[in-house]
Amino acid sequence: MLPIHPQPQHDEILSSWMVRLAFSNGFPLHTFYACLLGYRGAIWNRDVDRHPPLTLLEILSRHTGQSTDNLKALSLAAYEGVLFENLTHLGNGAWILPVGVFHRTRRRAGLQFCPRCLLSDSIPYYRKSWRLALYAMCERHLCVMQEHCPNCKATAAFYRHGIGRGKEIPPFALRLCHKCGFDLSQAPSFIPDWPDIRSLRNFKKIIGRFEVGHWPYGLNTSIFGIPYFQGIRTLVSVINGRNGLRLRQSLSRAIGADIGINRSRPGLDFECLTSEERLNLLLTVTWLMEDWPSRFVTICAESNFSRSRLAEEVSALPFWLSRVADEFLDNRSLQTTNQEIISAATYLTSSHQEISPQVLSGLMGLSRDSAKAAYKWWKMNRS
Numbered sequence: 001m002l003p004i005h006p007q008p009q010h011d012e013i014l015s016s017w018m019v020r021l022a023f024s025n026g027f028p029l030h031t032f033y034a035c036l037l038g039y040r041g042a043i044w045n046r047d048v049d050r051h052p053p054l055t056l057l058e059i060l061s062r063h064t065g066q067s068t069d070n071l072k073a074l075s076l077a078a079y080e081g082v083l084f085e086n087l088t089h090l091g092n093g094a095w096i097l098p099v100g101v102f103h104r105t106r107r108r109a110g111l112q113f114c115p116r117c118l119l120s121d122s123i124p125y126y127r128k129s130w131r132l133a134l135y136a137m138c139e140r141h142l143c144v145m146q147e148h149c150p151n152c153k154a155t156a157a158f159y160r161h162g163i164g165r166g167k168e169i170p171p172f173a174l175r176l177c178h179k180c181g182f183d184l185s186q187a188p189s190f191i192p193d194w195p196d197i198r199s200l201r202n203f204k205k206i207i208g209r210f211e212v213g214h215w216p217y218g219l220n221t222s223i224f225g226i227p228y229f230q231g232i233r234t235l236v237s238v239i240n241g242r243n244g245l246r247l248r249q250s251l252s253r254a255i256g257a258d259i260g261i262n263r264s265r266p267g268l269d270f271e272c273l274t275s276e277e278r279l280n281l282l283l284t285v286t287w288l289m290e291d292w293p294s295r296f297v298t299i300c301a302e303s304n305f306s307r308s309r310l311a312e313e314v315s316a317l318p319f320w321l322s323r324v325a326d327e328f329l330d331n332r333s334l335q336t337t338n339q340e341i342i343s344a345a346t347y348l349t350s351s352h353q354e355i356s357p358q359v360l361s362g363l364m365g366l367s368r369d370s371a372k373a374a375y376k377w378w379k380m381n382r383s
């Protein structure tokens with residue numbers, strides 16, 4: 001066991017704790033992990049918070065007394081079953097800010113920070129939720145999350161303090177920019193410029209409670225996290241998409257805020273946008289969700305946005321969204337796609353409800369015959 005092994009702090013992300021562990025024992029990262037603990041694999045030029053190697057977790061567990069399960073819970077795997085089903089190994093994952101590992105260097109921060117949180121920490125550390133594209137605003141301080149040092153524009157790569165020979169590690173290192181030493185807790189923070197207080201308040205609720213699965217819009221959407229967030233991501237992508245200009249114009253007019261009418265690169269993945277752009281889109285969708293689905297239907301009608309346009313952006317719509325699209329945005333006869341049946345069945349299983357034609361009919365708004373056909377299809381294909 002190591003002489004000093006700090007406890008992970010509330011919502012702390014694995015890499016932050018790992019860096020604090022090395023620093024509190026007085027070592028730079030390479031000496032600590034390769035020479036002292038004997039872990040030979042690469043750590044800092046890969047995304048250790050996304051898929052920490054099991055051998056690394058076992059070594060950490062042996063030296064600190066933390067169980068490997070506890071350590072895994074500090075990684076982004078903690079959001080499996082909450083925001084998405086599985087964290088994929090390849091490509092960008094939904095809701096996860098990409099670090100863009102390319103030729104063993106990181107091209108993107110992948111991590112935001114709240115200057116006021118860093119300032120109020122007695123021991124500065126980085127939070128797991130700061131890796132989420134959803135978390136574009138600090139829930140505590142209600143300010144827009146920051147992604148760069150205001151002085152030199154470097155990303156918040158706090159682990160770089162511990163890389164390089166003979167480099168002295170300053171106290172409170174995690175608060176400082178690794179490149180120019182600027183104190184990130186002194187970075188300017190600003191409250192979003194958003195005219196609708198209600199959607200701001202509701203968005204704060206969503207980011208404050210998403211891990212416990214409590215939604216202010218349960219009745220008309222999905223009370224279960226995965227299909228709920230799948231739908232939110234569909235909506236932000238559609239509004240931000242190449243075909244979304246008229247939607248953005250109608251929404252900007254209705255809300256009284258510019259939500260990116262003149263965006264230079266529409267269609268960029270949501271996770272690749274700046275925190276300010278993401279926050280504007282998320283607040284827009286939160287505004288749309290109030291009085292669901294009438295605001296959405298009105299805006300789509302105004303912008304000539306049809307069901308096929310919506311489906312163009314995504315391969316699968318969650319059932320609560322496809323139901324609205326079928327009912328209000330489509331002139332074709334009501335048709336249920338297999339993917340919608342799977343989404344509904346997954347939702348029922350996860351919320352421990354039985355699956356029957358009656359339940360499917362109520363949930364998906366199907367006629368008795370269509371519900372029977374859907375149920376039959378599900379039974380045949382459920383494996």
Ligand SMILES: [Zn+2]
Pocket residue numbers: 114115116117118138139140141142
């Ligand atoms: Zn904060």
Ligand SMILES: [Zn+2]
Pocket residue numbers: 149150151152153154177178179180181182
């Ligand atoms: Zn800097």
